[in-house]
Amino acid sequence: MSDTTSSSSRIGRIGGLLMLALAIAYGIGGSQIEYAFASDPLGPRVVPMLLAIILAVLCLFYLKNPGTAEAFPTGQLLVKIVAVPLLLLASALLLEPAGFAASIFLLTFSVGWIFGAPLRLALIGGVGQAALWWFVFSYLLDVYLPTGQLFG
């Protein structure tokens, strides 16, 4: 028990330090915003710099007591957790070249499989969802979706 709490508060600390780094980078970035004129006394730099200071102070409080964080996934679960965003990335990049139907099939089939569907059901689910959503968006709601070069 004490082992998991110490590791989870360590995760919280790392997160806090990352946010502190963000605050500093954001503040420096804010102080270097270029502008020709400003019609108000503050200008575009002051609010970002104030926010950077506020975040930095809050991060110090947070680092003092990061509270409880959930443990990180390991093993097979970690692979799955990493796979889902990668699949989203792949289908986003494929959306325009391969078209909506193909990229949505890839997404629904593979994510369905990762969520524990047997391969056959995942395939059926993927084809079904690709068809269903194409019908809903293209015909019922008239939303523009790319057809892609794959199927003309």
Next chain:
Amino acid sequence: MNLDYLWNGFTVALTMQNLLIGLAGCFIGTLVGALPAIGPINGIALLIPIAYTMGLPAESTMILLAAVYCGAEYGGRISSILLNVPGDAGAVMTALDGNPMARQGRAGEALMLSGLSSFVGGVFGAVGLALFAPLLAGLAIGFGPAEYFVLMVFAFATLGSMVGSQPVKTLIGCTLGLMLATVGLDATSGAYRFTFNEPELGDGIEFVVLVIGLFSVSEALLILEHQASGVTVIRELGRMTARLDDIRKSVGATLRGSVIGFIVGVLPGTGASVSSAVSYTTEKRISDTEGTFGKGDVRGLTAPEAANNATACGAFVPMLTLGVPGSGTTAVMLGALMLYNIQPGPMLITERPEVVGGLVASLFIGNVLLLLLNLPLVNIFARVLTVPNWLLVPGILVLSVVGVYSTHASVFSILLMLGIGIIGWLLRKAGFDMAPIILGFVLGHVMEVNLRNALAISGGDISILFQSKISIILWILAGAMAVMPFIAGWRRTKVVKTATS
């Protein structure tokens, strides 16, 4: 009191198109509420781009989103009772007495009773909203930029004191949201801020991209991590009518829940999860003389259900009158309003009476529709709970991708959504709430503009922020709210103990 806006609102809400939209919203909302995988914010976030690309007018979109919001508060009880897994954040307390009732074979009764108390809470909230909104809008008409800025400081102070157990995390969330809002073109100076020379960031981060990333994408990852094993749906519903005895017994609890729910809803930034917890613990203190709470007491079931529905309506009060959202979900709706180039604030009720009136009127109609949907059709919604995650989660992801893509037909938006989703997932694992980020983001732009306008008026003299009576009162209230968590710190641990025991 002038209620003309409301009567005109009924003529807006009762057109065939808006009635159908409201009905669809109620149905979708109940589904969204019932499914533990999606809450009202996700549901609304996914619907905004669809409504927008369909070309719905602002009032119809608001009616749709409000119906989804209220419907979700009704639907949340279904999975709380049948699965012992709350369907949304406002239904956590409903499970404490609802699920024991279901395990005693009284699931049908629990669903009926909680449906009725949801209705009472919802109507109470709608009445309160209708009466309160013009009053508050009238008060706020004297607000200048300085008062506005202080009002938003007050909103963040309330948020910090109410949401979650860790005020620091809530405030960090708000600050992150405010920081995200600074991205893009600064209108007063023409400077590009934090765009990294990426032309797609010139207009700032798209609201829909942020909300869908933070809620839907990160939710999918959390569901994957917590894939519930061995949760069983209770299928024996038992008799499907509420006993007259139980109704009589729960009248007091329902009314108290409605009042608490409405008040908590009106406070900026606090949503249904707070109000249902407060009403449950209050009811337990008042009524639990025989130790029956937590074992299937109808009063423990009806109080939080009435509260979360009253909160949903109450949360519209500050949103429509001050432009400060009363909950995470209304923050998202405020963002939707801004997509239509409608500037929220006290002038909204006079400038766009069809939007405000139509929304308020639709809440009355929506609650009747929801009661009709939720009593006889509860079986259908209960069956939805058996949809497996391997169908549901890919479906949510498809809606996310299409929603983000459809507004600007840009793949960059999807990638940004994905990045935000991963960061959201990490933050949620560290115990951060996503609603403050949304609130900060929605208010960020208005807050900065008002601060800079105020200082432009005073020529850079900061004392303008402390000059008017209204500002001073708001500063005092904000200060009181900010120290409250420290005073209440020792009490909270006690309350949590009694709530879970």
